[in-house]
Amino acid sequence: MKRGMIDFWVGLFAVAGAAALLFLALKVSSQSTQPASSSYTITAEFENIGSLKVRAPVKSAGVVVGRVTRIELDPERYVARATLALDNHYHFSRDSSAEILTSGLLGEQYIGLEPGADEHNLKQGDRITITSSAIVLEQLISRFLFSKAETAGEQAKEHTQ
C-alpha cells in the first residue's frame, strides 16, 4: 500500500518534470540552429564584416533562410570568410550577391542574400563572389568629415582666387 503510493507519486513527479521540459522545448524555445542534415553550406568573402557574429541570421527578402556558422580570416588575402548554412528548401542562383546589413539603426547585423539570374544554383561548398561589406559607422563618419573638409578647402581655395 505505502510502497504503491510512493511509486504513484514518483511516477506523477516524473511525468510533471517531463511535461515541464516538453513545455520548455516546444512552447518556449525553437530549434533555430538548423540540423546539419537539412542544410547546405556556402561561403562568402567580405572585406569587412563589421560586428557580424556566428549564429547571425541569413535573410532573403527579410525571411530567415539560414545561419552564419563560422567566421574566419583568410590569412593570405586578409579578407573575412563567412560560412553560411542555408536551409535545403531554399535555392539561390550562382550569381546571387551577399551583403552585410543592420536591422534597425543599432540592431544586430545579418547577411542579406539578393538572388541573381543565373540558371545554375549554388551548391554545397560554393562561394558567393559578389559581396558588399558591412557599413562601419566610424568609417562612414570619417569619410563624411573628410569630404566635408575637402569641399570646404576647395571653397576656401576658390575664395582666395
Add this chain to the structure above:
Amino acid sequence: MSDALVQFDQVRFAYGDAPVISDVSLSVARGQVVAVMGGSGSGKTTLLRMIGGQLRASAGTVWVDGEDMGGLGEAALYERRKKLGLLFQFGALFTDLSVFDNVAFPLRERTNLPEALVRDLVLMKLQAVGLRGAAQLMPNELSGGMARRVALARAIALDPQVMLYDEPFTGLDPISLTTIGSLIRELNDALGAASIVVTHDVAESLAIVDYVYFLAGGRMIAEGTPEAVKASEDPFVRQFIRGEKDGPVPFHKPAADYALELGVARG
C-alpha cells in the same frame, strides 16, 4: 589452536599514541557465554569492534573461527560478518522500517530467500524473543526493553556463530533485564554459538555466563568462572563485584590538591 571461535593473542590497539587495549589475550569456545567486565572507558567496546573487524589491532591477532580479522580485505570481511551477530547498546533499529522489516533486513539483504520463507523466518525469530505480536509496530512505538529484544531477533536472523552483546543490560527495568539475560543464554545454547557479553552489570551477567574476564585501563587484570570470581580476594575484583565506591579504582579522578584549588590553603 583449540576449538575456540574467538581468540585474542596479545592484542594491542591504540588511537594514535593513546593505547586503548594492551596485551589482551582471551578465548571463547563454542557453546560458551563469556562476560567481559570493566568500568566505563576500559576498552570493552573497542574489543567488540575488533571482533567485528570495524577496528584493526595495532599489534597481535584477533582470530574469529580460525581466521585473522586484521588480514581480511573488505569483501572477505563482509563475508565473515555474516557469521557474527552484534546487539548494539540501544538496539540501533532502523527507525524508518517496521519491526518486521527490521528483522527481515539481513535476510533480504544477504540471502536470496523467497519472500514467503523470509516471512516465516522473521516470525520465528520474533517468536523466539516473544514479540511476534509487535511485528507491525514501528521502532518508536516500542519500549527500551522491547526495542532491544527486536534488535536481538535481528542479530540472530542469519543464525550467527558468534554473538556479541554491547552493554545489553543498560537502562532496562528489572523484568526486561531478566528477560534479556535468559534470552542470551537460551539463544546461545539453541544456536550452538559462542557469545561475548560486554557489560558492567555484575549480578545479571554472573548468573548467565560461563567465564568472566575483567578489563581495566585496557588490560586484562583478572579472569575466572563466576564462582571463582565471587570468591576472589583480588582487590579490584572485590571492589567491582561488591560495587564499592573506593578501592583500586579511586573515586576521585587525579587532580590538584583540593584545598589548594579552592584557594583556602596557602601555596
Add this chain to the structure above:
Amino acid sequence: MRWNWEWRVANVVVRFFSRVGAPLTDAIVKFGFACRFFVAVLRHTPTSLLRFSLTLREIWFAGVLSVLIIGVSGLFVGMVLALQGYDTLVRFGASSSLGILVALSLVRELGPVVGALLFASRAGSAITAEIGLMKATEQLAAMEMMAVNPIARVVAPKFWGGVISMPLLAAMFSAMGIFGGYLIGVQLLGLDAGSFWNQMQSQVDFRLDVLNGVIKSAFFGIAVSLIAVFEGFDAAPTAEGVSHATTRTVVTSALVILALDFVLTAFMFRGA
C-alpha cells in the same frame, strides 16, 4: 631593542600561520576524504540502481516533497521578473520582448540556480539530517555489522535520488516562472498573448538556452546531493554534530552552486 621588534613581527607571522594553517589543512583533509567518498558512492552505484525501489523512495523524499516549494517559488519569481522587466522595457518601447526576457532569465539562470538553492535547503538538509541521525544512533554501524554496506544501501540511493530529481525540479521551476510571467504580462499588463509567445519562441534557442540550463541543473544536482550525503556521513554522532552538519550542507551548497554557475556559464555562453 631592534632585535626585540623583529622577534615580535616573526612571532605574529608564526601565530598567523598556525592559526590559518590548522583550518586550512583540516579543510584539505576533509576535501580529500570527500573525493574518496565520492568514488566509493560511484563504485556502489550499480547495486543501488539495480534495486531501483531504494532510489525511488529517495526520489519521493528529495523530489516529490520539494515540488510545492519549487512550483510556488517559480511562479512568484516569474511574476516579479515580468513586473520589473516590463517597467524597464516599456521605456524603450520594447514591451513585446517581455516574454524573451522572462524566459531567458529563467531558463538560463534562475531556474537552475534558484531551483538548486531551494533544493539544497529543502532536500539537501533533510538528507544530511537523516544520514547523520542514522550514524548517531549506530544504525549505520549496525548495518555494517550485518554485512550490508551503508554506502550501497543508504548513501548511494539518496545521492542518485537527488541527482535525478534536480533537473526535473529546475525544469518545473522555469515552466512555472514562465507561466507566472505570462499571467502578469498578458493577463495583468495586457500584452498581446500571440506576440508574447512568438517572440519568446523565436529568440530562445532549444540547444543553447534550454539544454544548457538542464545541463547546469544536472551539475548542481550532483554537487548538492554529494555535499548532502557527505556532510551526513561525516557528521559528529551527536545532536549538535548533526545540526552543524545540516547547516554546513546548506551553506556549502549555496556557495558551490554559485561558483559552479559562474564556471559553467563562462563555458556555455561565452562565444554566443
